[in-house]
Amino acid sequence: MALGEELPAALDRALRARYAPRDLRSPVTTARGLNARLNQMEKALSRDGDRKGAATRRIAAELGVTPRTIQRWRTGERTPNKASLQRIRERHTALVRIPKIRRRLRDLPPPNAVNVSARVVWNGYTNRTPDRTVKLRGMQTVMARTIRAWATQGPAAAADVFQRETATAHNVPNTPDEPGIVFDGDVEIHFP
Numbered sequence: 001m002a003l004g005e006e007l008p009a010a011l012d013r014a015l016r017a018r019y020a021p022r023d024l025r026s027p028v029t030t031a032r033g034l035n036a037r038l039n040q041m042e043k044a045l046s047r048d049g050d051r052k053g054a055a056t057r058r059i060a061a062e063l064g065v066t067p068r069t070i071q072r073w074r075t076g077e078r079t080p081n082k083a084s085l086q087r088i089r090e091r092h093t094a095l096v097r098i099p100k101i102r103r104r105l106r107d108l109p110p111p112n113a114v115n116v117s118a119r120v121v122w123n124g125y126t127n128r129t130p131d132r133t134v135k136l137r138g139m140q141t142v143m144a145r146t147i148r149a150w151a152t153q154g155p156a157a158a159a160d161v162f163q164r165e166t167a168t169a170h171n172v173p174n175t176p177d178e179p180g181i182v183f184d185g186d187v188e189i190h191f192p
Helices: 006-019 031-045 054-063 067-075 082-107 140-153 155-169
Strands: 113-122 132-137 181-190
Touching: 006 082, 006 113, 006 140, 006 155, 006 181, 031 054, 031 067, 031 082, 054 067, 054 082, 082 140, 140 155, 155 181
Parallel strands: none
Antiparallel strands: 113 132, 113 181
16 A cells, blocks of 8 residues: 555644744735844844844845845835745745744654544554544654654655554554555544
8 A cells, every 4th residue: 555645744734733833924025024024034143242234234145135125125115026025935934934943843842642533554454444543652752753754854754754663663564565554545643
């Protein structure tokens, strides 16, 4: 049985809900959203003992514009073009979002329990109950490896690690082609 397309998406949703920082609600195309992102980038780039405007100059260098352009964007005198908006999104992600996610991954321990609602196949045996919720306990090591795979290789790799490591943790043998436990169908994952 192949890895279901639903498990990577469900695992990604659950891990994002647990570890991703709260997003800014205002889009970058609005003055409020633009200023919020510029302020966060400025805070990330500021250093102790900076003179006034030093962080703004660093933002301008990151975005490939002049400090005066940043000032005009802040006051609403001008608006960024599409290419500048894309650079703002990318640099904001690199300077603000990714470090926040890394801090949360470091500070928030992996969950020890996982509830999975799905069609569960244990070592080739499908239960009579097609969709069921399985409460998995003692999963901290499994989830640490799953989170590492999610952060470095993406949701599909994390789903494969999750299924194989869950099977190993519950003494279900894996084969080279297929994990011992497969979560298939409409999958939902919750961390109690």
